[in-house]
Amino acid sequence: MASFGRLQAALVAATNEVTVAAANLNFDFTLIKCEAPKEFQELGSALSEKRKNNAEGGSTHITARRLGALFENMLPPTPNLAKSYGTRVSEIAQASRQNNSPRVENSMFAAHVGVDGTSIWAAATSSPTALQVQLLACMLARLWSASEATSIWFEIVKERRKQVENLWNDETSLPYSTVAAAAQSDISRSSLAEWDASARAWLRTADRANERHQDQLMSLLETINMPINQDTLYCSVVSAWKSALETMEHLVTGMPQAVNEGSCILALSAWHLYPDIVLAGSDQPPSKFSDPLVQFGGILTFGLARPGDTKARGVFWSLSLAHLNFYGRPVSRQANFGFESRKLNFEQFTQTIFGALLGYWGLTGPLAHYPARFFISLRQALERESTLNQTNSQTRELCRQVLLDPSHGVNILFRLASAYMEAKDFSDDLIHKLLALGGKRASRLLPSSGARPFLGFHDVGTIISRLKGPGERVTFLRRIASSMPYNPDAYIIRYFDSEDSDGVSRSRLCGFASAHARRQPGTGTLQHARWAPRLFLDSHDTRNEVISEMDDNTSLSLGSEPRVFALQGKDGSGQPALQRFHYVCGIVGSAALFVEESSLNAVPQAIHPDPSRDPHTHSSPSIIPHSGPYPSRNPSIQDLIWCLDSGLFDTRRLIDLFNPTASNPSPQILTLQALQVAHVVYRTLPDAAISTRALDRSLFSTKWATHARQRITAAMRDQQPPPQLHLHQALSCIAYLEGGFDLDPEGLGRAFALAFEESIYFSMQMTCDPWDTPSPHEVKRITGNIGKSGLTLLIPPKDSMTPDRDESAWRLITTTEFNGKPENHFSKTSMHLSFTEYYVPLVQSGDVQEQDSQVFLLESVISVMPRLEGILTGKEARIGLYEVSSVADMFRYYPHFMTTSRTDAVKREDNDLVISVREPYGVTAGICAYNAPLGIYAMKAGPALAAGNVIIIKASETNPLSTLFAVSLASQAHIPIGVIQCVTGGLEPGKALAEHAKIRKLSFTGSISAGKAIQVAAARGNLKSVTLELGGKSPVVVFPDVDLDMAAHNIAGQLFMLNAQVCATGSRIYAHESIIDDLIAKMKAIVNAGEAARVPGRDPLDMNTTWSPIYNYKQYEVVKGFLSDIDRQATVVTGGVVVEGPGCYVQPTIVRHPIEGARVVKEEVSGPILVVDEFTTEEEALAKANDTETGLTATLWTTDFGRILRFSKGMEAGMIQVNRGLSVGAQMPFGGSKPEFFLAWRLPSQHLPQLAE
Structure with a gap:
């Protein structure tokens, strides 16, 4: 502005x-x-x-x-x-x-x-x-x-x-x-x-x-x-x-x-x-x-x-x-x-799809129980077929495969139907609301402008085409004829031994069956009649029927007529007459119902079923209105259920209903197929959430569903087994159902994980036991995110960095046979996920004019590192992991800062422009301390390289391996050999670096005495620029206007943060006289409450370990020296003793009332000892806080903003925290302010110029 x-x-x-x-x-x-x-x-x-x-x-x-x-x-x-x-x-x-x-x-x-x-x-x-x-x-x-x-x-x-x-x-x-x-x-x-x-x-x-x-x-x-x-x-x-x-x-x-x-x-x-x-x-x-x-x-x-x-x-x-x-x-x-607008789990999502299907079929509300009963009966029919010995072995095996596949449409619909039937009498059940929601979205999910038959059963013929054989077709047509509008005796059924979907062949035998049972003279029993050639009578079950044999020529002749044929019969007076029959419904080349022509002149009766045969049929909805030339009862869902319960259906043909190979499958079948694919993906994601935005368009038109359908269709065309889903298809499906993003699976070939809102989805192969073999598409979800907006797809770099092969180094592989007992041989190894700067949008939002992209590709690196830090220093793994991640932050931040920093330029009054240009020193050196070798290495090397220098790192002599390992990674990052070098040893290498004439900049972290020696050596060499970070004896000042519980928790917690072996630890506590007793009591309670959990000797690689030993024996002896005479310098509140047993453990110690000039107040301990003293006025507090030769950090606890500003100006410390502990990071300042303390680190804008001139 x-x-x-x-x-x-x-x-x-x-x-x-x-x-x-x-x-x-x-x-x-x-x-x-x-x-x-x-x-x-x-x-x-x-x-x-x-x-x-x-x-x-x-x-x-x-x-x-x-x-x-x-x-x-x-x-x-x-x-x-x-x-x-x-x-x-x-x-x-x-x-x-x-x-x-x-x-x-x-x-x-x-x-x-x-x-x-x-x-x-x-x-x-x-x-x-x-x-x-x-x-x-x-x-x-x-x-x-x-x-x-x-x-x-x-x-x-x-x-x-x-x-x-x-x-x-x-x-x-x-x-x-x-x-x-x-x-x-x-x-x-x-x-x-x-x-x-x-x-x-x-x-x-x-x-x-x-x-x-x-x-x-x-x-x-x-x-x-x-x-x-x-x-x-x-x-x-x-x-x-x-x-x-x-x-x-x-x-x-x-x-x-x-x-x-x-x-x-x-x-x-x-x-x-x-x-x-x-x-x-x-x-x-x-x-x-x-x-x-x-x-x-x-x-x-x-x-x-x-x-x-x-x-x-x-x-x-x-x-x-x-x-x-x-x-x-x-x-x-x-x-x-x-x-x-609510989020749904996958089960609820399938219930909304079921509601959309019901809406598509026009079977909502009370009518929904008919399709529900059908799907339950369908599952039961498959169960029967899978166990019947008379069932074809291939059919029996197919039924078993379907029943064992929870993602098959039969099983999905069975579960949905069962859930509905259980809840149908409870109007407040959530399922009714989900079905209603799906019904509202039916026109979007299943767009269709034509007829909408239930599962494609659009007429009697489509039902007949899925029945087992001639006997079952005749049985079904007799059921249809039982409620026809004309005289029941006027109907007859013509059937063939095999199907001919293309019409009627002249060379096929046919038979005839009565559509309505007639009462037999003498016995009074109702019996059907059958008129068929001998071949039919021998091969079909005609028990309890009146049989008349037809010669083959007559059969062939009558079978050749497609929709109208004539039979010799008798008229109303009993005289012989030729009767013409017209097609009503069915399949003319398989089995069809015909009506006698003369009866058509009578006034048709209302079409209704015989209640004595099926009391439920009268309320069962029709599949689709009949469109034939002669009146016929519309087939109903109850007819389908009756066929299932009677065992009339060919189960293979029913299963084919869910097969996508039809030339023009309907929206309902395509939707069911897409739902099956989604179910395969979500079987391992029980707690995943789905957005209702996924209901705004048809599932089958999405790219993941189309991709899956094309692969399945191609495999079936080539008579291959259905192909397994791949990870990129699963991620595409999740992206759509989670966030409404329709992504092409082919564009996700490199992605191995997906992050959206509070969920991270990744291949199950990444975290499973190597012994397990999950399918390629199986995905695991965890609660978490990577801090990015929108949907982020994690991809690996095109060229991964691996250690160079050293032909001179041996790798020993054990040949011991596996004893069957799983053992963890990677306890000393950790894996870390980090990200490069490659973060690009994959697709824009729905409108390309929108400013904010919503789908991104993020290049991600998984590094495998041994936990050398914990092994060498005893540092808790939870702290070591953070230090490892901070190394990446340092090397990532400073180069980025250099791309955004500006050259200093001043325009003089005479219009001359003065530009200050900084050039790198060239060769620099960094000497690291023992307590945070990785972090200190990164704080020195990161800005040095960003400013254009090379650097020689001297690792700590007591624990150099983690630094050596980190330096070795430079070659894998394509950093030229020699840009980062590392030397090891004690005083001699440090002295040599300080005196060397070609090294023009030196950064040192360590004790005051060693720092003074470094300064002298540097002056004796080439008067090089030196930055010294010489530890600290940091004060904490507490005023009465703060929450003492918070202050006590924060201050006492420093005793367990690396066992207070941090230069920035607030080890001198000054509390106002009105609160000092309460503060000490709270701190003591915090220390003692956790004592049982801090058992000496716990594995530092255990993520639950919260108490580490002193890092090395030399420093352990130093801390013991402070404890040996602490009773003469102050009053011990708690602790004060060395823990007996293995390891260099010291009890967390709090003392008060220190004597004037007490060593524990003046000198850095680098161990778990806090000194507490009181003050009365602000002036006294400020004087005590500044009474130290080091001025690294200071902490102030107060809510008075004016006091914050006064103390911020008056405290002699490079870093001042208010109402919290120290926070460090690449963007944060780090350094001291005493004359004996050369400024170590400031903000990047102030720090990087120190590495150039």
Whole structure:
């Protein structure tokens, strides 16, 4: 915004005390982190390290801080809502955490598995307003698609910045952070998309955890029709936001509320807080949710849908999106939140498809039980055929194969039919709502402009074509003739021994059978008659029938007439007469029903069945209206069921109904086939969710279904077995059903995983035991994501990097025979998933004009690394894994920063342009410490290479292997030989590097004494530039205005973070005299409560290990030296002794009342000892905090913003944390500020110039 230049200039010249102080500090408010409220703490503990670091200091935290600051002071305070929300999200996070599989948590997806509460934790560690912004993110993600929500965010941010600018121009008092947030550059769409993606993933996880309450709420939405205010986008969103915040704040405190618009309903669904609900004007009793987080009396009342309103039920929101497309007028969009927008599991999805089929057949409501009975009878018929000895062996085997295949259409429809029959008498059952939903979408799912016969049975002939033989066809036609409109005796059945679908051949024998049984003279019994050639009589069962033999010539002659033939008979007076018969229904070349011509002159009776034969037939719906020239009863589904129960159908031909080889299969068969393919994919995904967007178009027209159908058809044409599905087909199917993205399987050939919202889908072959052999298409789902918006397909690099073969190195392979006992021989090996910068859109959104792509390809690398770090240092595996991932972050971040950094340029008053160009030093060196060898290596090598240097790394002499291994990976990354080198050893290599004349830059991490020696050696060599990081004795200052539980938990936790062997550990604690006793008591309780779990000797490679030993014996002796005389220097509160037994373990120790000049206060221990002292005034606290020769970090616990700024300026430390522990990362500053402490690391813009001149 051009006019913000004035505002930005004004910020520099501001006279406000706070603003000036912040400006003097070069204050970046987005880097401030607050301690999250205690209600959110369990959420923080459930997050993976990667997500937590992003939330506390990465891009999501910056977005949360900026959005929170931008909207500060314009929203109502909601402290009670924040507490309730924090408690609920912690409950959800902990419940979801327990569902994670240990196998997956230790897999390559470990950093990405679990609940994604990144946006919530980022907001909780930012500000109360940021939490309210996160609540809005959940509301928008609940109702709008990802691209729509991102566009809404972009527009409200833009409008709010304009609003702040106008307020500034009107000289309205504004918080510094709000002005700064408005004056900074736009928040990028990618940042807003990432913000929305995290909220969207959280909603999915939270919905699963609160499924019962969400379903109860969805049921209520069917009775309402409530819009959200319709105004300009910014006003509409802000109004709905404020209304929801205020209403929910009152509800959780027990104040009843009545609403007449939908924002509150949307909010309680998105925030998962459930007050009891009353429907005004309804006789229904209040809906009891009994949510303990809503105090008694918090009852929400809203109105029913307006009478006669035909709109879909739920909450509606219409907005005009000005920033959805690259170009053009604003796009009007309406979103609906109701039953039809819910997520479905696969079983529910199949029930909606069943409902669509019922709608396609016109068999909805009470008529649905007829097709349900048919599918149950069909399954029972196959079961009978699979066990009957008289059944053909091939048919019997086919039936068994079908019955054993859960994905076959017969079994899918049987399960659906059975579920319906069990629930048909319970009108409130969910299945009825799902069937109704499918019925509404029938025209989209099964588009058809012609007839819609049930399973293709469009007339009597199609039924006959699937019966076993002549006897079964005659039996069926007699059933049809029993309810014909003319005299039953006027009908006759002609049948052939074999079928001829092309017509009637002149060389075929035929026979005739009575259509209606006649009472025999004398006996009075009803018997059918049969007139057929001897061949027929010998081969067909004609028991209990009156038999007349026909000569072959007559049979051949009568069989040659297609639709009309004549028989010699008698007229009404008994005289011989020629009777002509006309075709009515059936197949003329197989079996058909004919009627005598003279009877057609009579008035036809109403067509109805004989109730004595089938009391149910009268209500059974017809398959399709009869279209023949003469009246005939339409075949019904009851006829089909009767045929099944009577064993008339040829089961092979019934199974062929589900075969896609027909030249022009109908939409119903194609849909069933697509459903079968989807069922194969989802058999291993019981907890996967499906979007109702998948119901907006025909399944069979999707690319994954078409691809599968073409392969199956080709295989059957070539008489090959059905081909197995492949992974790319499965991922294409999941992409469509999960997100509505119709992707060509052929374009996904390289993909091995798919990430969308809160789910990661990947090939089961990646995590199964090598002994197992899952099918290529089998996919596993885990709760997690990779932090990207939209749908992301993970693909491998085209050329993978593998270690170069060393012909001189031997690889020994054991020849011991396997004893049958599975053993883990990879316990010292880990796998890590990381991503390159190759992140490109695969397809745009549905409209190519939209700005936000929704499907991306992300190049992903799986690295296999031994856990050398844990073996060499005893470091816990959970910490070691994070350090490994930080190495990749360093090497990934600094090159990216170099592409975006700017050259310094100054324009003088005489119009001369002065440009400062920095050149690399050339050869640099880095000396690493023992406590974090991998992390320190990356912090030195990453920026050195990015600035154009080569670097020689000296690994720690006590644990060099992990550094050597990391350096060896450089060649695999195509870094030329010699650019990164590594030497090992003690003092001599370090001294040589410091003195060498060709090394022009040296970075050292270690003790003060060693650092001084390095400085002297460097001066003796070539006066090279030296950066020293010499440890720390960092202070923590605690004031009474903070939550002591949070402070105690954070401070005491440092004792177990690498056993306090970190230079940035806050080891000197200064607490105000009014709270010191309480703080010590809480810290002691925390330390002692965890003692039983911290058993010395636990394997550091165990992910559950939380207590590590001292890293090496030399340092162990140093710590023991501090403990030996600690009683003479201070009062021991807890600990203070060495743990007996194997390993270098020391009890976590807290002491207080240190004497003046106590060594434990002045010197760095690098072990688990905290010193606690008290202060009275701010001046005293500041003096004690600065009383150290090292000034690496400092921590301040207070909620007073003025005090924060005073201490930030007065504390002599390079890094200051407020209300939290240390956060490190490639983007974060790291360095000290004492004269003895040469600045080690700052922000990249300040640090990289140190590696160039």
